[in-house]
Amino acid sequence: MATRIIRTYEDDILRKKCKPVGEINERIITLLDDMAETMYAANGVGLAAPQVGTLRRVVVIDVGNGLIELINPVILESSGMQEGNEGCLSVPGKQGVVTRPDHVRVEALNRDGEKFIIEGEGLLARAFCHEIDHLDGILYTDLVEGELEDIEYDEDEEVTEE
């Protein structure tokens, strides 16, 4: 495994639409492993493949309950509403308020090519939406309400970046 360089907002690759994964080969497995390592090294809660320069529909998420790997994820259902601060590893040091569904249901493939359905609430629902948006070239800064703010790192406050 290796960490990869995280692309930042001025990089055009973050604005492109990712292609679905066809065959889950060695390259995709290595990509998943490297993305998880990169996310953990950056203290993020999620990472999408275009953030490491690969235009494939691959996402990793860990909001504190273990690693979730999603290949070709699709949001099947969403409900409720939550408003909260969001950040992104590709927009370092910034955060902004984004309204997201509070509950989402996602279908994806795992690394063995098996289809599964996973549900998320709260922060996990937010992470699913944020990361799947990345696969379509959408950044949270497109959706932010009001101004982006500088993150003030406070010992008592946990900041999540995706």
Ligand code: ZN
């Ligand atoms: Zn992001």
